[in-house]
Amino acid sequence: MIQLLANTRSKEYPVFLSAGAMKEAGNLWRSRGREGKIVLITDSNVANLFLGPVETAFTKAGFAVKAIVVDAGEEAKSLAEATRLYSELFRMQTRRRDAVCALGGGVVGDLAGFIASTYMRGIGLVQIPTTLLSQVDSSIGGKVGINIAEAKNYVGSFYQPDMVITDPELLKTLSRGQLVEGLAEVVKYALLAGADFFEALESSYEEFLVMNMAFVEPMVRRCIEYKLGVVSDDERDYGRRALLNFGHSVGHGIETAGKYTAYSHGQAVALGLLAAVRISEQVYSLSGDYSARLQSLLELLGLPTRLEGIDPAEVIATMSSDKKADDLSANMVLLKAIGEPVINCDVDAAMLRREVDRLVTGD
Ligand SMILES: NC(=O)c1ccc[n+]([C@@H]2O[C@H](COP(=O)([O-])OP(=O)(O)OC[C@H]3O[C@@H](n4cnc5c(N)ncnc54)[C@H](O)[C@@H]3O)[C@@H](O)[C@H]2O)c1
Ligand SMILES: [Zn+2]
Structure with a gap:
């Protein structure tokens, strides 16, 4: 079992990574010195696949387990659903020594994490991510939250889990579309982390698509380590x-x-990566033919490289109202080289517009 350590200011916690790790969930939690019950929060799809085995993993280590199932889909990340969960936790007599276990993708992780961060001002939290996106991204880092009618992820907090169990075997039941969602983030990490990571994807991307654990596990590890x-x-x-x-x-x-x-x-990020790499080639003379290479890799993975049916002007307009962009011209991450990103880059509006147009025309 690989044990990676997250060492943040608020908490230090392990990320256990290996094919089959899910079965060890209860023992690993016990080895952290934890007692109390486990409230498993999962969604209707994941419940059918993994709720039984995860329940068993905790009960065989002596934990009492309760389960709450939410409807699959982004709608579950709502205040209405959170309210229902708070009441369920109360009815289950959940106390501070107990823990929530988020079993699912990013939706369940964000929602259950938010519940754990606020119920009784914070109780234990275990993340067992089941999508590629949640394994490499949302389950680590501590951002938890829900959507409001007006905007996504606007209400939430920073709340690190006490333990993450990342079992790449669980990814085998993902549809191709869901897998590809996470692959866009994997490609992002590769560009950020270094040429050898990117080259590994270029030469062996098929191993990902067929879920060869000997390839998938080290790739997931590299993403987690980077984040x-x-x-x-x-x-x-x-x-x-x-x-x-x-x-x-x-x-x-x-x-x-x-x-x-x-x-x-994931599809939108794929296009965003392509634009960012093309802009990096102009602003920082990024060399190595990466825009062409990225374009072919994205195509091989089944991600889009052309923007269709959307007005580029609309893209630019929404970018300026994005909460993460205080000043449109100064908030892009660019690459000086693969593995050498620079934050807060000044990209002038005309260049940005040209590159979004180019996503449409493709030339
Ligand atoms: N907190 C963060 O740092 C962070 C980062 C990125 C994204 N997010 C959030 O993550 C969410 C998206 O996450 P997601 O892409 O995992 O979506 P998701 O949680 O909706 O899962 C996608 C679909 O896959 C199903 N599923 C999950 N695991 C499965 C499995 N092993 N086999 C078969 N089906 C499975 C789910 O039921 C769902 O229908 C968004 O709400 C986004 O805001 C959060
Ligand atoms: Zn993303």
Whole structure:
């Protein structure tokens, strides 16, 4: 079992990573000196797949387990659902020594994490991420929260889990579409972390698509290590954590302009990465033919490289109202080289517009 350590200012916690790790959930929690019961929060799809085995893993280690199932889908990240969960926890006589275990993708992780961070001013939290996106991104770093009618992720807190159990075997039941969502983030990490990571994806991306654990596990590990490194330095997102927004300025613009239906997050990020790499080639003379290489990698993975059905002007307009962009021209992450990102880059509006147009025309 690989044990990675998250070392943030507010908490130090382990990320246990290995194929089959889920079965050890109870023993690992016990080895952390924990008692009390476990309230498993999961969604209707994941419940059918893994609720039984995870319940068993905790009960065989002597924990009492209760389960709450929410409907699968982004709608569960709402105040209405949170209210229902608080009452359920109360009815289950959940106390401060007990813990919530989030079993699912980013939706369940964010919602259950938010519940754990606020119920009785904070109780234990275990994350067992079941999508690629949640394994490499949302389960680590401590951002938890819900959506409001007006905007996504506007209500929440920073609340680190006490333990994360990352079992890449669980990814085998993901649809191709869900897998590809996470692969966009993996490509992001590769560009941020270094050429050898990117080259490994270029030469062996098929191993990911067929879920060869010998390839998937080390790749997931590299992503987690990268994110943990960044988050440990900047838990509350004042500085270096902005690195993780690479590809996300244009990406969020596309997601929002498409009203969250035209393009999924991963698809929008893929296009955002392409734009950011092309801009890096102009601003920092990024060499190595990465825009062409990235374009082929994204195509091989089944991610889009062309923007269709969305007005580029709309993308630019929504970017300027993005909560993460105080000043549009000064908030892009660019690359000096692969593995050498720079935050807060000044990109002039004309260049940005040209590159979003280019996503449409493709030339
Ligand atoms: N907190 C953070 O730092 C952070 C970072 C990125 C994204 N997010 C949030 O994450 C959410 C998206 O997460 P997601 O992409 O994991 O979506 P998700 O949680 O909705 O999961 C996607 C779908 O896959 C299903 N599923 C989950 N695991 C499965 C498995 N192993 N096999 C088959 N089906 C499975 C789910 O039921 C769901 O239908 C968004 O709400 C986003 O805001 C949070
Ligand atoms: Zn993302």
